[in-house]
Amino acid sequence: MKKPLKNRFLAAITATVIVCTSASSAVYGYALDTKETVESESVSETEGLEKSETRESETGAVKAVESTAAETVSETGKDSETESVAETESETTSETELIENKGTLVENSFRYQNGEWIHDEMPLYAAGFKPWSFTDGSWINSIGEPIVGAINKGIDVSSHRGKIDWKKVEASDVDYAIIRCGYGNNYVSQDDDYWKYNADECTRLGIPFGVYIYSYAMDVKEAKSEAEHVLRLVKGYNLSLPIYFDLEDEKYTGKLTNKEIADITEVFCDTIEAAGYDVGIYANLSWFNNRLTDPRFDQWPKWVAQYNTVCDYQGDYTMWQCTSSGIVDGIAGGVDVNFTMNGFEVEDVEPAEPPESEQDKQVRSFVERLYELILNRPSDEAGLEAWKDILINQEETGAEVARGFVFSDEFVSRKLSDDEFVEVLYETFLGRPSDSNGKEAWLKCLTQGFSREYVLKGFIESNEFNDICLDYGILRGTIPLNSIQDKNPEITKYLFRCYDVFLGRKPDEKGMIEWVESFAVRKENPAEITKGFIFSSEMIEKNLNDEEFIKIMYRGLFNRTADEAGFNDWMKWIHEGKSREDIFWGFAGSDEFRRLVQSFGL
Structure with missing residues (x-):
């Protein structure tokens, strides 16, 4: 999503402050708001229910990957010469050495320990309805109560969800998606394996989507690399929602001071915004309350993760991740469910034209x-x-x-x-x-x-x-x-000759059709057809004398001029009282006429 949409986010942030929920409604799910290790609590209606703030359901360990930087070096106490040497060595370090410096990149957040899932979400569901669905004009939570300020329902996904049937997702009540494009620094090996497939399918089907990157950045240099990682992957896509910086990893970013986290975030966000995209911050409730406290975080839209019936964050936020156990047609297993909040509405987009093959x-x-x-x-x-x-x-x-x-x-x-x-x-x-x-x-x-x-x-x-x-x-x-003429080419050619020889003109369409029908439909023989021309009213009107009549018989039925002996014989017949019809049948019964007819394929 390009820059002009940022105004909508800023307006949404300042428009409304989330309504706090009562103590009785906040006990369901995970709602702890401190940064200590998640503990089990006993509460009135959900005794034994564990609370925690969480991130997307990224089950299983993330693969071992390359990293672009060594361990963070404190700025204090390092002279310029040491820094120069370190920078030179960093530029020449192989990717294998970088892996050794940082180690295997696996999730260590409020839900993961060394890439393993450590908390089961145990939300209490009321019976007789579908959680997180649209009912009676409102989105409802896991106990069937309206979610105050909720506008659009979305999901966030990564390669851990496998191959998604986005056509089924598009037909569900899901309005948008946030897609992981990758994690860590700008290496192809750290791209999300399903990023392109997911982004292409959402584009094809017209599903609005944004992007997130799971951050392992330990300094501003790595923050810059992670921003470049995202920009490389989103090039050519039309984003409808921001690019989110996912801050939750306890092993790496969790070791930094609040100021160092803010410095890293500022470099990432400035780089993304300079490229013309909107940017936002993802974190769980505990991090927003205890780690992301620098005033600089107030300038970016917040996406808050808290598995609960309501979101307890007291500041402004535009999106709430409410569960990792959502059920959506087209996705195997549970999936993270989110709601846009407080005036931040996702606009529909037109499905993309498929690329021309x-x-x-x-x-x-x-x-x-x-x-x-x-x-x-x-x-x-x-x-x-x-x-x-x-x-x-x-x-x-x-x-x-x-x-x-x-x-x-x-x-x-x-x-x-x-x-x-x-x-x-x-x-x-x-x-x-x-x-x-x-x-x-x-x-x-x-x-x-x-x-x-x-x-x-x-x-x-x-x-x-x-x-x-x-x-x-x-x-x-x-x-x-x-046309009947075109369907009977041999007949048409013969009839054209009859028109030309006997009538001295081109055929008229109506007459031609009638003659072809005589041949093709009524099955009249060539001699009868030829006779029809010779004794037609048009031919009679020519008023030919006997000599002219015999000469035209030669030309029309023998396709040649009269020889003297033959001509005299035919004239003798006439003088002896033979009719012109007798003369015609004499010509028509000859082998010469049969050969002429055969030459037309008749």
Whole structure:
């Protein structure tokens, strides 16, 4: 979360002072407010209940890790020469030596001793309700009472929680998360193993989140390293909550004076704020009351850990960690539960757009290519995304999407000539300009009565377009033909010839459909179809004489000019009283006519 949100934190801090709870309600859970070792107490309603202030449920020992600094050297009594030598030696010390200097880093706080869990949380739960849930307009505690000042419910997690099903968490009543990014100094080996997974999932699902780092800093140099550790890991993430400095380790930071802890904290917080992020302090109740007493701590939002039915901290704070035994769907075992308090409300965030995969990029490029070559313009974002999704989801193939472009209102409105139309198809589907022979053949198809869809299908089913689709990682597919002429190409070509030879014109759409139906649907033979043209009213209106009639029979049924002997024989038939229909059947019954019909595949 960048700097502008800090004003909200400061306003929240000064807005309200937490309401103190009565003695009877404070006895449940852990509520000790001194820095002495946690002791068992007997109290009126919870005799035998142990109290303690605690941190996140980090079960098990933390792995052995590298550290960047040697034991803390007191500033008093050290001359400049000694300090210079120490600094030089520190810069050249290997990570192995640094481990020896500091030892194995394991938790030693109010819940852990040498990395082992030492306190069982034993909260007293009232029956018949779900603790820490939202009921009757309020968040309730473990005994069913409203939590005064509570606004949003959250969790804090680390690698100790294992792999979390964040989708289930997102569907629960959890509003936000605080994620451990790591511990100690700025080494990759000290990054939290699940930091990136947790942060990426929260980003993907739109779960607001902040960050904490478990501190082992013994001096300001190590505080600076821990701040740099966090900044390295949060780069590129949009934080909705602060970066929290986790102060609780008794073995290391617990040995320092209150002033030394404040000095370390100030360096850490100043470094984080200088990078543009909000920063806060995490500690348990005892530490806030007894160790973090320097006035400098008043400038940072406080996140107080106290396992209890209420938080007993008397100062201002913006978040309360109330239990480590929370049950949240998607997380195995107990998890730390927190509440934002006293006016500090977590704002919703939009789920992040998933990163574009290589396939997405390829498909996007394919669609952009269609915009440029077919519509002759750059893509618009809405259209591009819609077509891309259709291809990614395999709702349509590359062929079907391309057809959508070619027959879109936008493309049709360009009113391209057949020549221009075919040229666009060459560039789009073959990836090259037209060649003269190929282009002439496609243009002939358009003049023979075929639709532009028929021509498009031919380009789509080419090897060149198949290769283009493979390059963009999509399925080529094909398109269906819708018109009866396109579905019966042999018949269409023959009928086009009849129109040309006998009627001397191009087919009209309605007439062509009727003739194709005669062939394809009513199954009339080629001779009957041809007869229909020759004895049509349009042909009769030509008023051909006998010689012209016989010559057109040669051309139409034999596909050649008349030879002299044959022509004379046909004229003799007419002189002998044969009708023109007799002449036609004489031509139609010949082997020469059958060969002509067969040449069209009929």
